[in-house]
Amino acid sequence: MPREDMKKPLIRGGANPQHLGTSVSGPGTxxxxxxxxxxxxxxxxxxxxxxxxxxVVGSRNPKRCVSLFPEEAEVTTQQEAATQADLVFVALFPEHYSTLAGLKEPLAGKTLVDVSNGTKINKDKESYAEQLANLFPESSVVKGFNVISAWSLQTGPRDGSRQVLICGDSSRAKNAVIDICHSLGFTPVDTGRLSSAREIENAPLYLFPSWRPPFLSTLVVFLFFYAYNFLRDVLHPYVTEGKSAFYKMPVEVVNVSLPSAALVTLALVYLPGLIAAFLQLSWGTKYRRFPGWLDCWLRLRKQLGLCAFFCAAMHAVYSLCLPMRRSARYKLLNEAFKQVKAGQEDVWVEEEVWRMELYLSLGILALGVLSLLAISSLPTVANSLNWREFSFVQSRLGYTALVIATLHTLTYGWTRGLDPKQYRFYLPPTFLLVLAVPLAVLLGRLALSLPCAALRLHRIRRGWERSRAIRFSLPGDECNGGLQEDISRV
Amino acid sequence: MPREDMKKPLIRGGANPQHLGTSVSGPGTxxxxxxxxxxxxxxxxxxxxxxxxxxVVGSRNPKRCVSLFPEEAEVTTQQEAATQADLVFVALFPEHYSTLAGLKEPLAGKTLVDVSNGTKINKDKESYAEQLANLFPESSVVKGFNVISAWSLQTGPRDGSRQVLICGDSSRAKNAVIDICHSLGFTPVDTGRLSSAREIENAPLYLFPSWRPPFLSTLVVFLFFYAYNFLRDVLHPYVTEGKSAFYKMPVEVVNVSLPSAALVTLALVYLPGLIAAFLQLSWGTKYRRFPGWLDCWLRLRKQLGLCAFFCAAMHAVYSLCLPMRRSARYKLLNEAFKQVKAGQEDVWVEEEVWRMELYLSLGILALGVLSLLAISSLPTVANSLNWREFSFVQSRLGYTALVIATLHTLTYGWTRGLDPKQYRFYLPPTFLLVLAVPLAVLLGRLALSLPCAALRLHRIRRGWERSRAIRFSLPGDECNGGLQEDISRV
Amino acid sequence: MPREDMKKPLIRGGANPQHLGTSVSGPGTxxxxxxxxxxxxxxxxxxxxxxxxxxVVGSRNPKRCVSLFPEEAEVTTQQEAATQADLVFVALFPEHYSTLAGLKEPLAGKTLVDVSNGTKINKDKESYAEQLANLFPESSVVKGFNVISAWSLQTGPRDGSRQVLICGDSSRAKNAVIDICHSLGFTPVDTGRLSSAREIENAPLYLFPSWRPPFLSTLVVFLFFYAYNFLRDVLHPYVTEGKSAFYKMPVEVVNVSLPSAALVTLALVYLPGLIAAFLQLSWGTKYRRFPGWLDCWLRLRKQLGLCAFFCAAMHAVYSLCLPMRRSARYKLLNEAFKQVKAGQEDVWVEEEVWRMELYLSLGILALGVLSLLAISSLPTVANSLNWREFSFVQSRLGYTALVIATLHTLTYGWTRGLDPKQYRFYLPPTFLLVLAVPLAVLLGRLALSLPCAALRLHRIRRGWERSRAIRFSLPGDECNGGLQEDISRV
Known part of the structure; x- marks a missing residue:
């Protein structure tokens, strides 16, 4: 499903460019x-x-290239283009920068825009933009437009939804590039001096950096539960009774591991906020920085939550597929056979019926609430919420989902935790393991909502500090003019 | 799933701010x-x-605070900051405004930006911005930036997708704040004079005001049908036959009430448009204002539609879970037992088979069409549609969904409406009740598409008025230059 | 679900406009x-x-209209308005333009904005804007704002997410209109001279032009497979054995045709990229233009992919509904009866169990991956990806989905392709037909990833040309400054 923007063809790159005469781009442009x-x-x-x-385009071979450019653009020699232009985009591969050495003089005092990109993430070498700046010490080099592809330039939206990162040492040169960004329908973002060019050159090469830790931790949790359930549900009957249950590996074992990963990951979304709150309570101030791992964890909660939602949604699909399988059909037919042989007219077990109905409805409700959370994570939807709405969705709805999902797991387990036969290989049933983290989170949250803790936390977050509580508190300081979004958001 | 914007870390709040020297923010800034x-x-x-x-930051205790601010910002006394700055943000809690009394003189003639927020919706008191303006009668107070949190300022997107509401009595002062908004990557929205500051201060405190009436009405419809079905399906067998069917409460009764709420709510999306059209036809003009309740109803149709979709989606999940339940399994096994005892080789009932296949495919189709409608409600998708596409999706697809959903309900009911046994407690089957509103809407829509009504409505919407039809119609007036989006959108 | 923007009521059209006095819109405005x-x-x-x-509003009947406008707007005669204003919006139906003839003199030298729209797509007639320009040869006519409805003007977002297409022959006049666009919160897009006005007037009248070919081709594929399966699964048993299986038409035949259409369409997403790559390899250059049909096909891949996803999602819902049907229930009961009669205690078939478990899990995985692809097609999500992420999602994840879906189909078919009884009416089983395109695509992709082909393709895409390979390659030319997004994206 390659991207093809939904705009109408008309608005791509200016219709009828052949009609754009000098009346539009007058002599002042x-x-x-x-x-x-x-x-x-x-x-x-x-x-x-x-x-x-x-x-004006500078080429080594103007005659050959002229047909490739729009009529209104002048195609000439590199020397000529460098001399005429006020601002010059350098659109060459960096390995050919040295061929421009002869243009030093005509480019002196002008703004050069370095649009080059690397092919690998550069951690310690000089950036291409700095290399260009070394070649042209008398020009002002600005890094920019490297995050925009040729394809985006031609067909992309013009509504400013694409950001162009720029940096450079001359503010005058940067302003000129910023103006061009705006005119072309991009949003410029100034990231400082030319020394941050390396970061800008790396920007298009990162592969979901903020998704990696949440994805990996979800994967690890999933694999752990997969191995655990494999031991209990497949290996145990094989070893102890010689029964082959290997057919359970593609669907049934996956379908017990997925919800385990979902619930644990969902609990991990709310755990760092609790830790932060407890730290603030024990420090008695909000002005001390959290340790790095906690900061990082707090920042990745959205991605963790979406991983949890993905696992929960897949679990729902897997579960719905269960009755469709041959194995379910064969088991049902064999059971019917047994029932007839035993002459048992009614097999109804009221407790089992109730457990299942409750278990299913809690699961559906949890999925429904999680879906609302996932939808509100879409950038445009999140942007249209005000602070109170956002915190309502993420905190209230999120904890509601956690509570319902925990109850869903409890009704699934029911009394199995008390049945010694369930402790195969001395391993407790999966659901007992799964419940550890969410129950800890819910208890911690409960502790924080006790009046004594809640009040103190509220005061700390309004700027109160234990260490200064005895001194006269300066009223005009440490305050927060705008609505403060709690970093811990509990 | 707390928000964590999907932008790369690089572009947050300017990388390497320590490198931003005077060359960037020169003396003219x-x-x-x-x-x-x-x-x-x-x-x-x-x-x-x-x-x-x-x-320049003004603090009561500059030495203590200097380390908290970026290097480039000067941290000094309040007096000094007020004297130097051209425009001053007042980022104190409003209860401390009085401590600024000594700054009246240095702040005279300058622009003060009030960024404060209340903690409760303020319906009648003076806004904080007006209180500040009373304290500094010689300064120009502008309200703004209160809808932006500290968190958004540091990590939020810079693409103008966040709006900053501002107001103030001096247009010069407002323009200065508007410039800052643009530079910081926000979109300023001027809401008028300082007297509208109270509304701006309330803005971040509202909790989904436009979702409340649609949500509540959907809830009421759902609860009504839940109670109705409880009476018929749970209480009736208990009272008349002593049979306990209470196990139906968590899943089966919910799953009959959800589609009822979905269909009725979907019909309520199209009812106000019809009412508006009939009013215009009977008034003979489009220039008379609709009554307030109708205006409000017309404005909330999108939310109503999404509530209907949510109910329909949940109904689909509940239905798919039905065969998974213990109760379904026990019933099936008992039926197999009975069939064997009765020696009945084939239980196939052709009519039942057909009813079910039709019923299911209509339900799936309705859900498919509703999904398309829901997706086109996402802000970015809606923005990329032109007027004709939008009206096609909302009106054509919407009515298609309504028709299919109505047929789905009819095939569900089949001939049950004619069976006297279905009138338990003298109550008609649920589906007959459910069908009332959608059938009324579809009949009304049909009436409006009769040539006589359609033509007159078209003329009325192009500006024709019955009362003036005898007079000479002035051609240049009452016309509509742009493509008019029918308010009633039928 | 009519659109109702999610912004708060406060920000619509300026709150308290009655308070906007001259201090806001001073004499310089x-x-x-x-x-x-x-x-x-x-x-x-x-x-x-x-x-x-x-x-200032010009009306033929100012007294009658004054109450319809905001207080701050002056309502006067057309003559008076035309004389006073610096820039004039002509908001009349085009058929009434001739009534403005008397205003030629006061409008001379001024900018006129034509906001009119047609009711049908205009392929050859003069645009309304050009008609207006002919009437007022001494004014500068700019086309614009026709894509914005009255409804959007009043309630729409102000964040620049709405584009306003404009064109005109005078750049000064266009700049004035561009300024107004920006102030009103729209994004102006200059499409050139007034001769492109016809295209702008057509813009709001197109109905999903980029969706038509993908939708139609998906529909044709679906209908072909529906007819094919109808022949094999419904007509064949009726003709050969007299068995009526017509009940399969609404659900079962649809549910075999939907995944067929989904897989073939998904393969069609990746086919044009392969064709482009093979063309470039055989031409030995990337500078030759692709034939028109290929260009068009390449542009519509996103829509094709979303059609494939829609079919796949519907297939999932249909499949999940299967066990819920009466027909499934009757068949199961009859089978139980047979089993009992035959005294067969265990009907378990290990191979069938394994086939089904694998088949289901592959299907669920394919749907999961396709969902991620579909979500990343949402404009805001796509915008937040950098080039490497986007190409990872569309190319890697896309091919992964294709491989899994192909395996899903293979496990569905299993050994049926070898069973002569499956060749009803001498027609091969459906799944063999379905597999043709995806297998061809996967083999082609494999061929391209052979080192010899991959290396040559890489060099061609970096600008190397076979025809010039013997000549000295000019280093500064044919290069690509920014990160090039492969058009073929294989």
Whole structure:
């Protein structure tokens, strides 16, 4: 499903660019130069022309390239382009920067925009933009536009939803690039001096950095429970009774491990907030920094929550598939056979019926509430909520989901925890293990809602400090003008 | 699932702010003051510095606070900050405003930005911004930034997707704040004079005001049907035959009430449009205002529709869970036993088979169409549709869903409406009750599509009025230049 | 589910507009005129006033209309409005443009904004904006705001997420309109000279142009498989054995055709990229244009993918409904009867059990991966991905889904392809037909990942050309400054 923006064809890159005459881009418009004639260069030229800029392209072989560019762009030699333009985009592979050495003079005092990208994450080498700046010490180099692909330039939205990271040492040069960003329909983000260019060059190369820890921890939890259930449900009957239950591996064992991973991960979403609150309570201040791992954990709660939701949704689909399987059918038929042979007219067990009905409805409710949470994580939906609504959804609804999911697990377990036969290989039933973290979180939350703790926490978060409580509190300081979003959000 | 924006870490609040020297924020940059040193103050200072502003912070205790602020921000006394700055953010709790009395003189003629928030919705008291304006009659007070949290300032997106409501009596002062909004990556929305500050202060305190009536009405409909079905399906067998069917309460009764609520609520989405159309037809003009309740109802149709979708989706999950229950299993086994005892080789009933296959496929189709409607309600998807597409989705697809859902209910009911045994406690079967509203809506819609009504309605919506039809119609007036989106959207 | 924006009521059209006095829109603010007094005119006047503009409305009957406009807008005669205003919106139906002939003189030299819309797509006639320009040769006509409805003007978001297409021959006039766009919270998109007005007037009339080919091709594939399965599963037993299986038409035949359509369509998403790669390999250059049909196919891959996902999701729901049907119940009961009669204690077939467990888990996994792909197609989610993440999701995850779905189909078919009884009417089993396209795509992809092909393709995409390989390659040309998004994205 490759991206193809939903905008109408008309609004891509300016319709009828052949009609854009000098009346649109008059003599006052700044003249933008582009060195290089690759895909990026051509897409940039088109977008610049469509946005009303005059464009001059510098090529080593102007005659061969002229047909690739829009009519309004002038294609000439590199020397000529560098001389004419006020601001020059350097759209060459960095390995060819040295071929530009002859342009030092015409480019002196001008703004150069380095749009290059690496192919690997660069942790210690000099950035390409700094290399360019070393080559042209008399020009002002600005890093930018590397996060935008040629494809985005031609077909992407113009509504400012795409950010362009820029940096550079000259604020005048940066402002010129910022203006172009705005005109082209991007949102510029100034990240400081040219020394942060390496980070900008790395930006398009990261692969879901904020998803990695939550994904890995969910995976580890899942694999642990998979192994645990494999031991209990597949290996145990094989070893003790010689019964082969290996057919359970693709569906049944997965379907017990998925909800285990979901519930534990959901509890892990709320655990760091509790730890933060307890730390603040024991420190008696909110001005001490949390340890790094806690900060990081707090920042990744959204991703953890979405991992939990994904596991829960997959668990729902797996569960719904259960009655469809051949194995379920064969078991049912064999049971019917046995019932007939035994002459047992009614097999109804009221307790089992009730357990299952409660268990199912709690599961459905938990999934429903989690779905609302997941939807409110979509960027546009989250943006349309005010602070109180957001905290209501994430805190109230989130804890509601945790409580319902815990009850769902409890009704699943029912009295099995008391049955010695369930302790196969001396291992307790899975659901007892699963419940440890969510029950700890819910108890911790309960403790924090006791009046003594809640009141003190509230005061600490309004700026009160135990160490200064005896001194005269300066009223104008340590206050919070805006609505403060609790970092711990408990 | 707490919000953690999906942007890369790099672009938060300006990387490497320690490198932002004077070359970026040169002497021409306006000097922004902040009074107060709480969380909001610190986050604001960081974002201002990262956006190229020079910042001076006024504290009662500058030495103690200096380490909390970015290096580029100057931290000094309140007096000094008020004197130097051109524009001053007042980031104190409103209860401490009186401590600023000594700054009247240095702040005279300057713009003060009140960023404070209340803790409860304020219906009649003076707003904090007006209190500040009374304290500093010679300064121009602008209300703003209170809807932005300290958290958003530090980590939020910079793409203008967050709105900042502002108001004030001086347009010059407002323009200065609007400029800062834009530079910080927010979208300013001017709501008028300072007297609207109370509304701005209330804005972050509302809890889903537009969801409350649709949610409550869906809940009432659901509870009504739950009680009705409880009477018929649980209480009736208990009272008349002494049979306990209480196990039906968590799943089966819910699963009959959910689709009832879904269909009735979906019909309520299209009812107000019909009422509006009939009113316009009977009035003979579109220039008369609808009564307040109708206006309100028309505005809440999207939320009503999403409530209907949520009920329908939950109904689907509940239904899919039915064969998984113990009760379904026991019933099946007992039936197999009976069949064997009776020696009945084939229990196939062709009519029942057909009813069920039709009933299921109509239900799936209705859910599929409703899903498309729900997806097109997402803000970004809705924004990418043009008017014709939007009206196609909401009106055509919406009515299609209503028709299919009605047929789904009819095939569910089948001939039961004619069976006297179904009238338990003299109450008609649920599906007959449910069908009342959707059938009324569909008949009304049919009536409006008759040529005589459709033509007249079309003319009325193009500006024709019955009362003026005899007079000479002035061509240039009452017309509609743009594509008019029918308010009634039938 | 009509759209009702999620913003709070407060921010609609400026709260308390009655308080907006001259202090806000001072004497320096440009005076905007509006001719016409319809819905659009009134909504525009309100939004202009709320954004700080002074507004004068020209009406044929000012006294009658004055009450319909906000207090701050002056309502006067058309002559008077045309004389006073600096820029004039013409908000009349185009058929009434001729009534404005008398205003030629006061409008001379001014900017006229044509906001009109057609009712049908206009393929060859002159646009309304050009008609207006012919009437007022001495004014500068700009087309714009026609894509915005009166409804959007009053209630829509102000965050620039709505685009306003504009065009015109005078850049000065266009800039004035662009400024108003920005102030009103829209994003202007300049599409060139006035001759592109026809396209702008058509823009709101298109009905999902980019969805039509993918939707139709999915429909054709679905219908083909429906007919094929009808022949094999319904007609064949009726013709050969006289058995009526017509009850299978609403659910079972649909549920075999849906996954067929889903898998074939998913394969069609990745086929054009392969064709493009093979063309580039055989041409030895990336600078030759692809044929039109391939370009178009490449552009519609996202929509194709979403169609495939929709079919897959519906297939999942249909499958989950299967055990719920009466027919399934009757068959199960009859089977139990047979088992008892035959005295067969255990009907377990290990191979069938394994096939089904594998088949189900592969199906669930494929759906899970496809869901992730679908979610990443949402505009805001796609916008928050960098290039590497986007290509990972669309290419890696996409091919993963294709492989899993192919395996799902293979385990469904199992050994049936070898059973002569499955060749009813000499037609091969459906799954063999379905597998043709995905297997071809996977084999083609495998061929491209052979080192010889992969290396050459990589070089071609970095700008290498076979025809020039013998010549000295000019280093500074044919390069790609930014990260190039492979058009073929294989």
């Amino acid at each position: 700044p003249l933008v130069g582009i060195l290089g004639t690759g895909d990026f260069s051509r897409s940039l030229a088109k977008r610049l022309v469509a946005s009303g800029y005059r464009v | 306006p000097l922004v003051g902040i009074l107060g040193t709480g969380d909001f103050s610190r986050s604001l200072a960081k974002r201002l510095v990262a956006s190229g502003y020079r910042v | 440009p005076l905007v005129g509006i001719l016409g007094t319809g819905d659009f005119s009134r909504s525009l006047a309100k939004r202009l006033v709320a954004s700080g503009y002074r507004v």
